[in-house]
Amino acid sequence: xxxxxxxxxxxxxxxxxxxxxxxxxxxxxxxxxxxxxxxxxxxxxxxxxxxxxxxxxxxxxxxxxxxxxxxxxxxxxxxxxxxxxxxxxxxxxxxxxxxxxxxxxxxxxxxxxxxxxxxxxxxxxxxxxxxxxxxxxxxxxxxxxxxxxxxxxxxxxxxxxxxxxxxxxxxxxxxxxxxxxxxxxxxxxxxxxxxxxxxxxxxxxxxxxxxxxxxxxxxxxxxxxxxxxxxxxxxxxxxxxxxxxxxxxxxxxxxxxxxxxxxxxxxxxxxxxxxxxxxxxxxxxxxxxxxxxxxxxxxxxxxxxxxxxxxxxxxxxxxxxxxxxxxxxxxxxxxxxxxxxxxxxxxxxxxxxxxxxxxxxxxxxxxxxxxxxxxxxxxxxxxxxxxxxxxxxxxxxxxxxxxxxxxxxxxxxxxxxxxxxxxxxxxxxxxxxxxxxxxxxxxxxxxxxxxxxxxxxxxxxxxxxxxxxxxxxxxxxxxxxxxxxxxxxxxxxxxxxxxxxxxxxxxxxxxxxxxxxxxxxxxxxxxxxxxxxxxxxxxxxxxxxxxxxxxxxxxxxxxxxxxxxxxxxxxxxxxxxxxxxxxxxxxxxxxxxxxxxxxxxxxxxxxxxxxxxxxxxxxxxxxxxxxxxxxxxxxxxxxxxxxxxxxxxxxxxxxxxxxxxxxxxxxxxxxxxxxxxxxxxxxxxxxxxxxxxxx
Numbered sequence: 001x002x003x004x005x006x007x008x009x010x011x012x013x014x015x016x017x018x019x020x021x022x023x024x025x026x027x028x029x030x031x032x033x034x035x036x037x038x039x040x041x042x043x044x045x046x047x048x049x050x051x052x053x054x055x056x057x058x059x060x061x062x063x064x065x066x067x068x069x070x071x072x073x074x075x076x077x078x079x080x081x082x083x084x085x086x087x088x089x090x091x092x093x094x095x096x097x098x099x100x101x102x103x104x105x106x107x108x109x110x111x112x113x114x115x116x117x118x119x120x121x122x123x124x125x126x127x128x129x130x131x132x133x134x135x136x137x138x139x140x141x142x143x144x145x146x147x148x149x150x151x152x153x154x155x156x157x158x159x160x161x162x163x164x165x166x167x168x169x170x171x172x173x174x175x176x177x178x179x180x181x182x183x184x185x186x187x188x189x190x191x192x193x194x195x196x197x198x199x200x201x202x203x204x205x206x207x208x209x210x211x212x213x214x215x216x217x218x219x220x221x222x223x224x225x226x227x228x229x230x231x232x233x234x235x236x237x238x239x240x241x242x243x244x245x246x247x248x249x250x251x252x253x254x255x256x257x258x259x260x261x262x263x264x265x266x267x268x269x270x271x272x273x274x275x276x277x278x279x280x281x282x283x284x285x286x287x288x289x290x291x292x293x294x295x296x297x298x299x300x301x302x303x304x305x306x307x308x309x310x311x312x313x314x315x316x317x318x319x320x321x322x323x324x325x326x327x328x329x330x331x332x333x334x335x336x337x338x339x340x341x342x343x344x345x346x347x348x349x350x351x352x353x354x355x356x357x358x359x360x361x362x363x364x365x366x367x368x369x370x371x372x373x374x375x376x377x378x379x380x381x382x383x384x385x386x387x388x389x390x391x392x393x394x395x396x397x398x399x400x401x402x403x404x405x406x407x408x409x410x411x412x413x414x415x416x417x418x419x420x421x422x423x424x425x426x427x428x429x430x431x432x433x434x435x436x437x438x439x440x441x442x443x444x445x446x447x448x449x450x451x452x453x454x455x456x457x458x459x460x461x462x463x464x465x466x467x468x469x470x471x472x473x474x475x476x477x478x479x480x481x482x483x484x485x486x487x488x489x490x491x492x493x494x495x496x497x498x499x500x501x502x503x504x505x506x507x508x509x510x511x512x513x514x515x516x517x518x519x520x521x522x523x524x525x526x527x528x529x530x531x532x533x534x535x536x537x538x539x540x541x542x543x544x545x546x547x548x549x550x551x552x553x554x555x556x557x558x559x560x561x562x563x564x565x566x567x568x569x570x571x572x573x574x575x576x577x578x579x580x581x582x583x584x585x586x587x588x589x590x591x592x593x594x595x596x597x598x599x600x601x602x603x604x605x606x607x608x609x610x611x612x613x614x615x616x617x618x619x620x621x622x623x624x625x626x627x628x629x630x631x632x633x634x635x636x637x638x639x640x641x642x643x644x645x646x647x648x649x650x651x652x653x654x655x656x657x658x659x660x661x662x663x664x665x666x667x668x669x670x671x672x673x674x675x676x677x678x679x680x681x682x683x684x685x686x687x688x689x690x691x692x693x694x695x
C-alpha cells in the first residue's frame with residue numbers, strides 16, 4: 001500500500017500541469033528503458049550469485065568426497081594389516097618377539113638417557129653461563145636449544161610411560177629428578193626472551209647472526225607445536241586408530257608456545273616506549289610527531305633489516321605492522337576517550353592521524369591495509385568534541401570566576417577589590433577572564449577550522465552576555481536590601497559603602513571592556529578580542545553574526561555600567577536623604593537649608609569617588625545626581641504637610657534652592673579635587689531645570 005501511494009505521489013509530481021500529458025509516451029518509453037536496464041543488472045547479478053553458490057556446493061562436495069576416499073584408504077590399510085597377520089605363519093610369536101625387542105631397546109635407550117641426563121644438564125648450564133657473559137651474541141643458543149629439546153623429549157617420554165604403567169608410585173620421584181630441567185628451561189627462556197625483546201636493536205647493530213639463530217629456534221618450535229596440535233587433533237578425532245600407531249606418541253607432548261611468546265615480545269618491546277610517550281605527550285602535546293618518531297623508525301628497521309633474516313612465511317614486516325598498528329590504535333583511542341583530555345591534546349591527535357597515514361604509505365602500506373582505522377573514523381566527531389572541550393573549558397572558567405566574584409561580593413570582605421594602574425576600583429577577575437578568552441581563542445585557532453572557531457566564539461558571546469545579566473541581577477537583588485521601605489533606617493548605612501564600592505568597580509569593569517584610548521595606545525578588552533577572532537572566522541560569519549554580537553556586547557557593557565551608576569545614585573537619595581527629602585515644601589523647609597545639605601553630600605561623594613571612578617562614569621554620575629535631584633525635588637510636592645501660602649516666602653525659597661543647586665553643578669569643574677575630571681555641560685543641566693521656573 002505504501003509503495004502504491006509513493007508511486008502515485010511520484011506520478012503526480014511528474015504530471016503537474018495539463019500539458020504534461022503530452023509527455024506520457026516519452027515517460028513510458030523512458031521507464032521501459034530503465035526497467036530493462038535494471039532487469040539486465042538483476043539477471044547478471046543473479047547469474048553471478050548462482051555461479052558462486054554452485055562453486056561453493058561443488059567445493060563442499062569435492063571435500064566430502066576426498067574425506068570419504070581417505071576413510072576408505074584407511075580401512076583398506078587396516079584390512080591389509082589384519083590379513084598380513086594371517087598370511088604369515090607364527091605371526092603372533094614373531095610379533096611378540098618384535099615387541100619384546102622393541103621394548104628392550106626402548107628400555108636401554110631410556111636407561112642411557114636417564115643415566116646421562118644429569119651430566120648433559122650440567123653441560124647445558126655451563127653453556128648458558130657462557131652465554132650470560134655475551135647476551136648480545138649468545139653463541140651457544142642453537143646448541144643449547146637442540147640439547148634442551150632432547151632432554152625435554154626424554155622427560156616427556158619418561159613421564160608418559162610412568163603414567164601408563166600399572167604401578168605409578170615412582171611418579172613423584174621421577175618428577176623430583178626432572179626438577180632441575182625446569183630451572184634450565186626457565187633460564188633458556190630468559191635468554192630467548194631477552195633476544196626477542198632486543199630484536200630491533202640487534203638488527204640496528206648489524207648482529208644478523210643472533211637474529212637468524214633466534215629465528216631458527218622459533219621456527220623449529222613452531223613446527224614442533226604444529227605437530228603437537230596435529231597429534232592432539234588426531235587423537236581426539238581417531239582415538240582408536242591413533243592408539244595402534246605407537247610412532248604417533250613419540251616426540252613432544254605439549255605445546256611450548258615459543259611463536260606466541262615471540263609475538264608477545266614485540267608488544268612488550270613497544271609498550272614501554274608508548275608509556276614514555278604518554279608522559280611526554282601530556283607535557284608537550286604539540287610535539288606528538290617527535291614523541292612517536294620511534295614508531296616509524298622501528299617499522300623501517302624491520303622492513304629494511306629484518307625481512308631477509310626471518311622465514312618468508314612469517315611475513316615479519318606485516319606481522320610487526322599489524323601489532324604496532326593495533327597498539328597505536330588502542331593508545332590513541334585511550335586518550336580520545338579520556339574525559340579529562342584537554343583541547344590541545346585532542347587537536348594534536350586529530351592532526352597527527354593524517355600524518356600517520358602519510359608516513360605509513362611511505363613504508364609501503366595503504367590505508368586499507370591497516371585495520372582498524374587508527375581513530376575508528378571518528379575525526380568529524382573528534383572535531384566536534386574538540387570544539388565542545390573548548391566551550392566546556394570557557395564555561396567552567398566563567399562559572400568559577402563569577403562564583404568567586406559572587407562570594408566576594410556577598411561577603412563584603414576587605415581587600416576584595418583591586419585598583420588598576422590609574423587607581424580605579426576593579427574586580428579581581430576581569431583581567432583573568434579576558435586573558436582566558438584570549439587563550440581559548442588561540443586554542444580554537446590552532447584547529448585551523450573556521451567551524452570550530454566560530455562555534456567557540458558563539459559560546460564566548462553567550463558567556464559574556466550571561467555574565468552581564470548575572471551581574472545586573474545580583475546588584476539589583478542586593479540593592480533591594482537598602483531600597484526596601486520596610487528596612488530599619490538605623491541600619492541603612494551598614495555595608496552600604498562597600499556595596500557602593502562594588503557598584504563603582506563593576507561599572508569601571510564595563511568601561512575597561514569598551515574604552516579605547518588611542519592617544520595612549522591602549523585598547524579595550526573587547527577591541528583586542530575582536531582583533532583576535534577576526535582572522536579566525538569566515539567573512540560571512542563576521543558580517544552576518546559576529547559584528548552584531550559584538551555590538552550587542554558593547555551596548556550591554558554600557559548599559560550595565562550606567563545601571564550601576566544609577567543604582568549608586570538611587571542609594572544616595574533613598575538612604576542618605578531619607579530624612580531630608582520629606583521636609584521639602586513643609587513648614588520646616590523654610591527654616592532649614594536642605595538643598596545645601598544635599599549638595600554638600602554630593603560634594604563628599606564626588607571627593608571620595610573621583611579618584612577611583614573612571615572619568616567617563618564620573619560625568620554620568622554627575623548627570624544622574626542632577627537628574628535625580630530634579631526628580632526628587634519635583635516629587636516632594638507630594639510630601640505630607642507640603643503647602644504654599646501667600647504669606648510664606650516660598651518663591652524666595654525656591655530661588656535659593658535652585659541657585660544652591662546651580663552653584664554646585666556649575667562650579668564642579670573648578671574644584672581642585674575635580675579639576676580635569678568632570679566635563680559635564682552645565683548648560684544641559686540648567687536646561688533640564690527650566691521646569692522649576694513655573695513653580
